[in-house]
Amino acid sequence: MAQLLNTEFEGRMGPVLRLSLWTAILTVFTLGFYRFWMKTRLRRHFWAAVRPDGTPLEYVGKGIEKFTGFLIALVVLALLIGVLALLLVYASYVLFNEDFEAYLVAAVIALPLVYFASYRAKRYVYARTRWRGIRFALEPAAGRYALVAMGHLLLALVSLGLMWPRMTFKLEKFRTDRTFFGDQRLHQGGKWTELLRPFLPVLISVWGSAVAGGIIAWRFAESANAESIVIALLPLFIFIGMLGAAFFYTRYRVVALRYLANHKTAGGIGLISNLSFPSILGINIGGYILTNLATAAATFAVGALASLLLVAFYPGLSHLGIFASGAVSDGTSIGEEGMPSAEITVFFALFLYMVTFLFFSVFRQCFVVFPTWRHYASTLSLTGGEHLAQIRQRDRDEAGQAEGIAEAFDLGAAI
Amino acid sequence: MSAAGPWAPIPDGVRCELVDGKTAARHVVYALLRDGALDLSYTDEAGIELRWNWPLSHLRHVEGQGDLTWGKAPLGVYSNVMTPTARLYVRDGHLRAALEAEAPNLKRKTPVTGRGRLIGLIVGAMASVAFIVFALIPLIADQLAAGLPVEGERALGDKTYQQVRDSFGTVFPLNECTGAEGVLALEEMEARLLEVSDLDREAVQLTVLDHDMINAFALPGGRIVVMRGLIEAAEAPEEVAAVIAHEMGHVAHRDPTRHALRSVGTFGVLSLVFGDFAGGTVVLLGVNQLVNAQYSQGAESAADAYAHALLPKAGVSPGALAPLFERLKAKYGDSEGLAAHLASHPALGDRVTRAEAAAAEFEGEEQPLLSPLAWRDLQAICGDDKGDRKRKSNSVAP
Ligand SMILES: [Zn+2]
Numbered sequence: 001m002a003q004l005l006n007t008e009f010e011g012r013m014g015p016v017l018r019l020s021l022w023t024a025i026l027t028v029f030t031l032g033f034y035r036f037w038m039k040t041r042l043r044r045h046f047w048a049a050v051r052p053d054g055t056p057l058e059y060v061g062k063g064i065e066k067f068t069g070f071l072i073a074l075v076v077l078a079l080l081i082g083v084l085a086l087l088l089v090y091a092s093y094v095l096f097n098e099d100f101e102a103y104l105v106a107a108v109i110a111l112p113l114v115y116f117a118s119y120r121a122k123r124y125v126y127a128r129t130r131w132r133g134i135r136f137a138l139e140p141a142a143g144r145y146a147l148v149a150m151g152h153l154l155l156a157l158v159s160l161g162l163m164w165p166r167m168t169f170k171l172e173k174f175r176t177d178r179t180f181f182g183d184q185r186l187h188q189g190g191k192w193t194e195l196l197r198p199f200l201p202v203l204i205s206v207w208g209s210a211v212a213g214g215i216i217a218w219r220f221a222e223s224a225n226a227e228s229i230v231i232a233l234l235p236l237f238i239f240i241g242m243l244g245a246a247f248f249y250t251r252y253r254v255v256a257l258r259y260l261a262n263h264k265t266a267g268g269i270g271l272i273s274n275l276s277f278p279s280i281l282g283i284n285i286g287g288y289i290l291t292n293l294a295t296a297a298a299t300f301a302v303g304a305l306a307s308l309l310l311v312a313f314y315p316g317l318s319h320l321g322i323f324a325s326g327a328v329s330d331g332t333s334i335g336e337e338g339m340p341s342a343e344i345t346v347f348f349a350l351f352l353y354m355v356t357f358l359f360f361s362v363f364r365q366c367f368v369v370f371p372t373w374r375h376y377a378s379t380l381s382l383t384g385g386e387h388l389a390q391i392r393q394r395d396r397d398e399a400g401q402a403e404g405i406a407e408a409f410d411l412g413a414a415i
Numbered sequence: 416m417s418a419a420g421p422w423a424p425i426p427d428g429v430r431c432e433l434v435d436g437k438t439a440a441r442h443v444v445y446a447l448l449r450d451g452a453l454d455l456s457y458t459d460e461a462g463i464e465l466r467w468n469w470p471l472s473h474l475r476h477v478e479g480q481g482d483l484t485w486g487k488a489p490l491g492v493y494s495n496v497m498t499p500t501a502r503l504y505v506r507d508g509h510l511r512a513a514l515e516a517e518a519p520n521l522k523r524k525t526p527v528t529g530r531g532r533l534i535g536l537i538v539g540a541m542a543s544v545a546f547i548v549f550a551l552i553p554l555i556a557d558q559l560a561a562g563l564p565v566e567g568e569r570a571l572g573d574k575t576y577q578q579v580r581d582s583f584g585t586v587f588p589l590n591e592c593t594g595a596e597g598v599l600a601l602e603e604m605e606a607r608l609l610e611v612s613d614l615d616r617e618a619v620q621l622t623v624l625d626h627d628m629i630n631a632f633a634l635p636g637g638r639i640v641v642m643r644g645l646i647e648a649a650e651a652p653e654e655v656a657a658v659i660a661h662e663m664g665h666v667a668h669r670d671p672t673r674h675a676l677r678s679v680g681t682f683g684v685l686s687l688v689f690g691d692f693a694g695g696t697v698v699l700l701g702v703n704q705l706v707n708a709q710y711s712q713g714a715e716s717a718a719d720a721y722a723h724a725l726l727p728k729a730g731v732s733p734g735a736l737a738p739l740f741e742r743l744k745a746k747y748g749d750s751e752g753l754a755a756h757l758a759s760h761p762a763l764g765d766r767v768t769r770a771e772a773a774a775a776e777f778e779g780e781e782q783p784l785l786s787p788l789a790w791r792d793l794q795a796i797c798g799d800d801k802g803d804r805k806r807k808s809n810s811v812a813p
Contacts, residue, residue: 074688079551
């Protein structure tokens, strides 16, 4: 008898909004240092909402772990970013009279680091996730992962994107085959070629618009009577191509995720995912519209409040009313009598910037991440539930430096 | 499922769910609250009857799961401090309420360990970052600035110039003032000063930006930006020239290049510390640094000395700087913005004294730097209407 266990999702928008708003405020007032605890509390909340077979997932990570992991990474990265960036910018100006090359080289250096860091981050999160009291785990292999990822990336690049689905599959398999639930190792089945078909529309959009654009530019560029309409259409053409690519890539991501989930097993236990692309698309479009509207409204409200405060202290600003903080942060009339000083100006500009930034992340959390999470969870089922009794506990993985570098780079910004 | 089968008598107590933290099996367990303890009895897969006894004082909430719900009803999740991976899931409202009321230590958290290590880590990390920002980066930046070829320096200057214009403009970049006669007057002033300096003819490029600030600053590659506010606040071309001569001193000593390279490293690290990934902080602080460049006291004195040596050769008294400073001081004496800014510069009073001392030694004949007509053209470089505008003013000393 194969037991089918469905996943329940118990969470409402209200508590998520309250929690993320409150922790975001704490983050602003601690100059960003509360962000480690903010993320931890949000994760606990999100994990607890997901209930396979009615039992909530648990996130047992601690803010302090994230903080110390960040401190260690900070020293390494400060050297890297401070000194290396300086050297690169210098070299770039010496050799090329611009700093574009510096950023290029920096990106090439950063790329393997990003994969390395993201694997480490996953290892920490898995090590702090439990269900039915049993720990998850990811074997330490971040260095290998970064190396393998670089190989796949190069292959994808050389094959003009054709090998991209292979990379998607192989990297997922790399991680899944090193993932444990208790003492049970997970296994990624399936074939990468199955992902090729959903990826083809992406390739066609990208290369189609590139080739068509190239032909148009080549055919009409030198013709004397310059078919200006065709040339003018070129940007439009490229825009449509990119829009198509973005659309099909989102679809590819969802289809790939579903395929990969459906071919994961853990001993006799399997997964069934009924992820739906239209739902995800709707969540994203609606979610981001709401996020931007809410961010604009909230930032305006805070700006108006800050303005009242400013006007109270600097009567010279009263003619600006609720727009005073905006004007001040733009550097209008600094230093005049009854006007704020340059330092206060910079402070206000920073404050408004931070506030906008945080509001955006709060609302995105509520209107995009939360519904996506709910959709992922509620479309997921487990098969072979009777095999769970054979899975035994595993020892705790310290995963010492928590998310370290990933934290500093804000990888996996979702939660 | 259980070996006892559906016909077995239902045990006493409330039906709950238990995981033992050893296997992923979830057991139906009957919980009975008596004598300050929770009796848990269940039958495991092997058909063996098990009894657990959890004293209420051992009961803990699972952090973050203290107030979960199950539909509309509350879902209690408890662990035992002695078996921290075991979980009891209570869906019965009465039992949960009783536990919440009677278990005394539900909210107690596991004590933080390694506090000493943590403090050491924080101090160590702060010291390392401070060393990198305040010692290593300036050291390297100074070395590199000395080796940067002129073209590279100029490219760096153009880039920083764009940043300043972009960030001070509201929607469009800040306007560059290009009134034809005004530019001619500006070029005349530039030529007069360069002629007598030890700098190349190409080494300095003067630009006026349309902004109220009373400010002028030098950028890498020898671009010297004068804000409209400064020209409006000046009462004679010599006052403007004196400020420019000071900035030429910075250019000659390559202060702006060193400074720009330093901020490349420094602000990258700062944005890392504060977790600002959009990089807005970097741009904001960076531009502020460029415009309100606070060079070291030594660099400022050196630039002053440079100006005091240069001005007489152009037939301008080094004292030309003094009246502008004095007027600023009279007007803004204790205005906090000015005072705050000057704190980092050699004291304003000192600078005036030194300018006057240099002026006392000046024996040459004072020649007007620009004709009255050219001076009027320069004042109108940003367009005529600007000249008559309400005199605005600002803190920043050159
Ligand atoms: Zn100076």
